[in-house]
Amino acid sequence: MKLDTAEFLEVFERIASIGATPDGGCERLSMSPEDIEARALLTGLLEEEGFAVWREPTGSIWARLEGEDPSLAPVLVGSHIDTVRNAGKYDGLLGVMLGYWAMRQIRREKIPHRRPIELVVFPTEESARFNYPTVGSKLLAGRVGPDKLRECIDAGGVSLYDALRAQGLDPDDTEPGRRRLREAFCFAELHIEQGPSLESRRTPIGIVEAIAAPTRLTVEITGEYAHSGACPMHLRRDALAAAAELILAVEKIGRFESVNHSVAAVTRCRLVNESMNVIPGHAVLGIDIRGIDQDSIDRCVEGVRRSLRKICSTRGVRGGVEVVSKDSPVQMSPTMMHAIRKCCEHCRLPYHLMPSGAGHDAMNVAPLTDTGMIFIPCKNGVSHNPAESVEPSDIEAGYQVLSELLLDRAKHR
Amino acid sequence: MKLDTAEFLEVFERIASIGATPDGGCERLSMSPEDIEARALLTGLLEEEGFAVWREPTGSIWARLEGEDPSLAPVLVGSHIDTVRNAGKYDGLLGVMLGYWAMRQIRREKIPHRRPIELVVFPTEESARFNYPTVGSKLLAGRVGPDKLRECIDAGGVSLYDALRAQGLDPDDTEPGRRRLREAFCFAELHIEQGPSLESRRTPIGIVEAIAAPTRLTVEITGEYAHSGACPMHLRRDALAAAAELILAVEKIGRFESVNHSVAAVTRCRLVNESMNVIPGHAVLGIDIRGIDQDSIDRCVEGVRRSLRKICSTRGVRGGVEVVSKDSPVQMSPTMMHAIRKCCEHCRLPYHLMPSGAGHDAMNVAPLTDTGMIFIPCKNGVSHNPAESVEPSDIEAGYQVLSELLLDRAKHR
Numbered sequence: 079m080k081l082d083t084a085e086f087l088e089v090f091e092r093i094a095s096i097g098a099t100p101d102g103g104c105e106r107l108s109m110s111p112e113d114i115e116a117r118a119l120l121t122g123l124l125e126e127e128g129f130a131v132w133r134e135p136t137g138s139i140w141a142r143l144e145g146e147d148p149s150l151a152p153v154l155v156g157s158h159i160d161t162v163r164n165a166g167k168y169d170g171l172l173g174v175m176l177g178y179w180a181m182r183q184i185r186r187e188k189i190p191h192r193r194p195i196e197l198v199v200f201p202t203e204e205s206a207r208f209n210y211p212t213v214g215s216k217l218l219a220g221r222v223g224p225d226k227l228r229e230c231i232d233a234g235g236v237s238l239y240d241a242l243r244a245q246g247l248d249p250d251d252t253e254p255g256r257r258r259l260r261e262a263f264c265f266a267e268l269h270i271e272q273g274p275s276l277e278s279r280r281t282p283i284g285i286v287e288a289i290a291a292p293t294r295l296t297v298e299i300t301g302e303y304a305h306s307g308a309c310p311m312h313l314r315r316d317a318l319a320a321a322a323e324l325i326l327a328v329e330k331i332g333r334f335e336s337v338n339h340s341v342a343a344v345t346r347c348r349l350v351n352e353s354m355n356v357i358p359g360h361a362v363l364g365i366d367i368r369g370i371d372q373d374s375i376d377r378c379v380e381g382v383r384r385s386l387r388k389i390c391s392t393r394g395v396r397g398g399v400e401v402v403s404k405d406s407p408v409q410m411s412p413t414m415m416h417a418i419r420k421c422c423e424h425c426r427l428p429y430h431l432m433p434s435g436a437g438h439d440a441m442n443v444a445p446l447t448d449t450g451m452i453f454i455p456c457k458n459g460v461s462h463n464p465a466e467s468v469e470p471s472d473i474e475a476g477y478q479v480l481s482e483l484l485l486d487r488a489k490h491r
Numbered sequence: 492m493k494l495d496t497a498e499f500l501e502v503f504e505r506i507a508s509i510g511a512t513p514d515g516g517c518e519r520l521s522m523s524p525e526d527i528e529a530r531a532l533l534t535g536l537l538e539e540e541g542f543a544v545w546r547e548p549t550g551s552i553w554a555r556l557e558g559e560d561p562s563l564a565p566v567l568v569g570s571h572i573d574t575v576r577n578a579g580k581y582d583g584l585l586g587v588m589l590g591y592w593a594m595r596q597i598r599r600e601k602i603p604h605r606r607p608i609e610l611v612v613f614p615t616e617e618s619a620r621f622n623y624p625t626v627g628s629k630l631l632a633g634r635v636g637p638d639k640l641r642e643c644i645d646a647g648g649v650s651l652y653d654a655l656r657a658q659g660l661d662p663d664d665t666e667p668g669r670r671r672l673r674e675a676f677c678f679a680e681l682h683i684e685q686g687p688s689l690e691s692r693r694t695p696i697g698i699v700e701a702i703a704a705p706t707r708l709t710v711e712i713t714g715e716y717a718h719s720g721a722c723p724m725h726l727r728r729d730a731l732a733a734a735a736e737l738i739l740a741v742e743k744i745g746r747f748e749s750v751n752h753s754v755a756a757v758t759r760c761r762l763v764n765e766s767m768n769v770i771p772g773h774a775v776l777g778i779d780i781r782g783i784d785q786d787s788i789d790r791c792v793e794g795v796r797r798s799l800r801k802i803c804s805t806r807g808v809r810g811g812v813e814v815v816s817k818d819s820p821v822q823m824s825p826t827m828m829h830a831i832r833k834c835c836e837h838c839r840l841p842y843h844l845m846p847s848g849a850g851h852d853a854m855n856v857a858p859l860t861d862t863g864m865i866f867i868p869c870k871n872g873v874s875h876n877p878a879e880s881v882e883p884s885d886i887e888a889g890y891q892v893l894s895e896l897l898l899d900r901a902k903h904r
Contacts, residue, residue, distance in 0.1 A: 273721030290720050294767060306756050307703050307781040307848030308686030309872055311742075311749040318760055319742045325735035329724075336724045343719050346765050347731055347774075354707060354758055354777050355849075356875070361760075364767050368720040435720030436768075459722055462769070 079183055079481040081474045090175050093119055093159065094167040103464025104167055108160040108202040109137075109241040116159050120174070120199065127182050129197075132258075135251035136217055136224075137201035137242050140258065143181045145194040145488060151263035152194035153487040154447070155180070155480070158203030158214070158439060165204075166466020168456065172473070173268040174199050180481035191488035193263055200439045201242075202230075208238045215439035217252060218259050219446055224249045264414060264448040264487050267440040268480045270468055274459030275432060282475035283429040284453030285418045288370035289441040290339070290433050291405035293379060295365040297324065297386060301395040303351070303359030318349060318358035320395045327385035328365055331378050339433040340369030342378050370407040370433040408441040414450025421482035427475050436461075452479055492596055492898075494589075494890040496883050503588050506532055506572065507580040516877025517580055521573040521615040522550075522654040529572050533587070533612065540595050542610075548664035549630055549637075550614035550655050553671065556594045558607040558901060564676035565607035566900040567860070568593070568893070571616030571627070571852060578617075579879020581869060585886070586681040587612050593894035604901035606676055613852045614655075615643075621651045628852035630665060631672050632859055637662045677827060677861040677900050680853040681893045683881055687872030688845060695888035696842040697866030698831045701783035702854040703752070703846050704818035706792060708778040710737065710799060714808040716764070716772030731762060731771035733808045740798035741778055744791050752846045753782030755791050783820040783846045821854040827863025834895035840888050849874075865892055 096119065097104045097112030106112040121139055124131045129141035142152065157173030177197050184191060201214035208230035216222045227249050230238040242249045271277075276284050301317035325344045332342030346364030365382060369375040379401070386397045415431070422429040432453065440451050454476040457467035509532065510517045510525030519525040534552055537544050542554035555565065570586030590610050597604060614627035621643035629635045640652040640662050655662045684690075689697050714730035738757045745755030759777030778795060782788040792814070799810045828844070835842040845866065853864050867889040870880035 271721060272718045273723065274717075274726045275721075275723055278726060292720060292768070303876065304687075304872060305685045305849055305874055306758050306779040307705060307754065307850070308684060308688075308874070309754075309848070310686065310688055311746045311754055313687050313691065313872070314756070316742065316756060318757055319738055322735035322738035322757075325732055326739075329729065329732045333724045341720065341722070341724055343727070343729060343770055344731055344735075345719050345767055345769060345771060347760055347762055347771075349760055352759050354779055355705070356758060357756055358758060358760075366719040366767055435722065436718055437720070459717060459726070461718060461721070463716070 079180065079478065081179070081477040083470050083474055086179055089123070093175070094171060097161070099164065099464055101464040103165055103466070104161060105163055105165055106159065106161045107163065107207040108204060109238070109245065110207070113160050114245065120159065124178065124197070127185065129181065134255040135248040136255055137214055137247050138218060138255055139199040141178070141181070141197040143185055143195045146190065146192050148194060150193045151261055152196040153484055154196050154198050154262045154265040155484055156198035156200065156439070157267050157269060158200045160202060160204050162204045162206040162462045164464060166461060166463055168270045168466050168468050169272065169461055170203060170269070172270060172468065176268055176477050176480055179477065180484050183481065184485065189485060191485055193488040193490065195484055195488050202238060203439055207232045211437055212439050212442055213238065215442040217249070218255045219442040220256055221442055224252060259443065260446050262447045265440065265443045266414065266450050266452065266480065266483055267438060268452040268454065268476050269438055270456040270461060271453040271459065272436050272456065272461035276430060276453060276455035277457070277459060279430055281428045281430045282454060282472050283422050283427050283479055284432045285415055285429050286410050286434045286451035286453060287415065287431050288410060288433050289408045289438060290368035290370050290435050291375070291407040292437070293367045293375055293404045294402040295367070295379065295382060296400045296402050297363040297365060297397060299361045299395055299397045301359050304357040306355045306357050309357060314357050315393060315395050316357050317361040317395060320389050320393045321347065321361040321363055323389045324363065324386055328382060331381040335369065335374045335378055338369065338371045338374035340367065340371065340374040340378055341435060342367040368435050372407060408444045410444065410450050411448035413448050417486055418450050418452060418479065418483055421479045421486060424482060425478045427479060452476060492593065492891065492894040494592070494887045496887060499592055502536070506588070507584060510574070512577065512877055514877040516578055516879070517574060518576055518578055519572065519574045520576065520620040521617060522651070522658065523620070526573050527658065533572065537591065537610070540598065542594065547668040548661040549668055550627055550660050551631060551668055552612040554591070554594070554610040556598055556608045559603065559605045561607060563606045564674055565609040566897055567609050567611050567675045567678040568897055569611035569613065570680050570682060571613045573615060573617050575617045575619040575875045577877060579874060579876055581683045581879050581881050582685065582874055583616060583682070585683060585881065589681055589890050589893055592890065593897050596894065597898065602898065604898055606901040606903065608897055608901050615651060616852055620645045624850055625852050625855055626651065628855040631668045632855040633669055634855055637665060672856065673859050675860045678853065678856045679827065679863050679865065679893065679896055680851060681865040681867065681889050682851055683869040683874060684866040684872065685849050685869065685874035689843060689866060689868035690870070690872060692843055694841045694843045695867060695885050696835050696840050696892055697845045698828055698842050699823050699847045699864035699866060700828065700844050701823060701846050702821045702851060703781035703783050703848050704788070704820040705850065706780045706788055706817045707815040708780070708792070708795060709813045709815050710776040710778060710810060712774045712808055712810045714772050717770040719768050719770050722770060727770050728806060728808050729770050730774040730808060733802050733806045734760065734774040734776055736802045737776065737799055741795060744794040748782065748787045748791055751782065751784045751787035753780065753784065753787040753791055754848060755780040781848050785820060821857045823857065823863055824861035826861050830899055831863050831865060831892065831896055834892045834899060837895060838891045840892060865889060
């Protein structure tokens with residue numbers, strides 16, 4: 079199916095412009111007035127189009143395009159429309175809108191399909207407000223209970239639980255939504271890549287093989303504060319110099335394990351009580367390791383521990399590693415990967431099999447039903463930033479593959 | 492002359508305990524109520540002892556022990572009594588109190604001496620409150636004018652100029668103090684080392700050859716923010732990894748130049764907009780280089796620039812160096828160094844010729860009159876911290892050398 083790009087972008091902009099920032103970005107934090115406005119506008123569009131819309135009690139939004147056989151399990155397509163702070167337009171929203179557009183075109187052009195097709199919009203995918211990512215899909219997938227939502231507190235002290243209640247929703251009433259997700263035939267999510275791999279390969283379509291799981295470590299290094307003029311070089315126990323060695327060691331580990339699609343970086347670095355004329359005595363680092371191969375992830379963590387031990391013994395500093403969080407990588411369904419590849423070939427579009435370094439709602443849905451993800455390139459790999467940008471030709475390519483995929487799956491007995 | 496240690500420490504504690512902190516340290520920020528109380532108590536002690544006390548208009552305190560020939564230029568001894576935040580007891584105050592004690596003992600025991608001996612207590616040596624070090628002695632030495640004091644603003648918006656005025660002082664009336672300093676015969680300052688060199692050599696006396704000058708650089712490294720999961724290792728432009736290379740390069744430069752008594756370290760490290768799941772895009776480092784040999788200091792600075800250029804070209808990041816401040820090293824007077832050595836030999840005390848890595852009031856006085864500094868060890872080299880500690884035997888050794896030096900200089904025609 080071919081996208082009427084001008085018309086699509088006009089409708090897309092109607093939602094993207096809610097919470098617009100002067101520099102071309104937008105901000106719709108979960109359950110903020112902007113998010114609520116966008117949810118209402120989207121719900122209106124879906125109802126206008128004649129879809130059966132369900133405002134699911136825990137905050138997801140569902141729309142159903144009936145199939146020839148309504149008794150069959152539906153094909154799901156979806157993503158999220160909330161954003162981080164100072165966000166771009168395309169993260170999440172593009173996947174939702176292309177799914178909606180495909181259902182709209184199938185309905186308007188009366189394209190035959192056996193199974194129902196349903197759009198699902200998961201709430202609170204971003205952790206920007208409530209400090210916990212993909213919590214909407216985690217709740218519906220049964221990975222967390224409603225109690226978890228009481229622990230998700232924003233900077234103003236409001237819990238996600240209360241924010242949902244304030245919208246007339248009922249986060250305790252999980253069962254209807256969980257049943258609907260569990261009973262789906264399959265789930266497809268289209269998303270911008272949020273990295274530069276596709277762009278650098280000049281490839282319009284990424285087929286996600288697995289979604290990487292983050293393992294987060296906090297490393298504390300304790301050296302000795304000393305006068306930066308009076309303490310001779312050979313008597314220093316510089317916590318920052320020790321940290322620098324670890325930062326480079328983590329980079330080396332990430333590079334070494336990148337053949338296995340793992341990455342590793344020190345993303346946070348803070349000196350405790352730093353002062354221009356004091357040798358740093360205490361450094362705290364945050365390390366983010368991601369991978370789709372658990373053995374490779376484990377080697378990264380062990381590599382960090384080993385490097386730190388060596389640095390401590392060489393430099394006479396003390397170091398400690400704390401594992402802050404540790405998720406497992408999620409494999410995408412081979413059936414869905416194969417189906418997406420077939421669609422790419424049918425549309426004569428080049429594709430690339432790749433891991434997703436970032437987390438997505440699809441990782442929570444994957445254990446329940448056949449799940450697949452389609453990536454399209456974004457400019458310079460930039461995301462979570464007003465500079466986020468996607469070429470219209472890539473939107474068209476993504477639409478072709480996504481709509482073919484929905485029809486292919488919906489024709490399936 | 493021998494120190495009556497118990498009696499001395501009792502009097503020392505009377506001032507050291509002003510602004511005492513629960514962990515054995517103290518805090519007397521310049522012109523704070525605690526500093527003012529300590530200045531008043533010290534002035535009282537000096538007057539009680541019968542010295543002619545002069546409350547110099549810009550804030551220094553002077554006390555004179557008359558000599559046999561009052562027409563001769565006086566021998567000066569002194570230091571400061573203000574402290575950093577969360578300070579130790581000995582930094583500054585010990586030098587003032589041992590000078591006072593020597594003058595007291597010479598007076599009480601009527602030890603003959605030709606020249607007058609004067610104690611000078613410089614105000615605002617520490618930069619902790621007004622962000623500019625040794626400003627009291629800089630003003631009296633004519634290195635800065637009163638206008639500079641208007642620019643020295645504390646966290647509450649109060650200028651040093653106004654803080655002095657509030658004490659009934661007149662920072663514009665510099666000439667009397669400047670004349671008195673300029674016309675002195677010589678100046679001696681005793682101070683704790685604030686580094687571990689003497690302790691590690693088990694040597695009680697350090698004779699300062701030169702006071703190192705700090706050169707401070709700010710380095711900004713701009714890489715590219717990227718998703719820490721989605722961006723492959725080989726496409727990252729990690730500003731923190733680049734910074735880590737520079738941190739280690741600076742350490743290497745400092746080690747290499749330490750044969751010339753230079754040291755170098757990155758003492759500040761800050762990531763702009765850091766986030767657990769974002770590759771750092773912007774790092775700001777502060778570098779502190781000290782040395783007593785200008786060529787060596789220049790090589791350190793050039794080494795930093797060269798390393799940064801190389802890192803930028805290898806990693807595809809951008810870097811900029813700003814020279815924030817650049818002082819010149821100050822040589823101590825050979826006459827004074829020789830005199831101190833003679834006193835050590837006379838007292839049968841081991842000594843070590845060494846640079847001072849830290850700045851002191853003596854560096855401002857040195858261009859005006861023969862200036863010498865005596866260091867004594869402090870425990871583990873720790874200073875600017877409540878854990879600051881000095882062995883009584885080292886205080887006694889320092890007192891012997893200082894009092895001998897004052898008598899030796901005061902006998903001089």
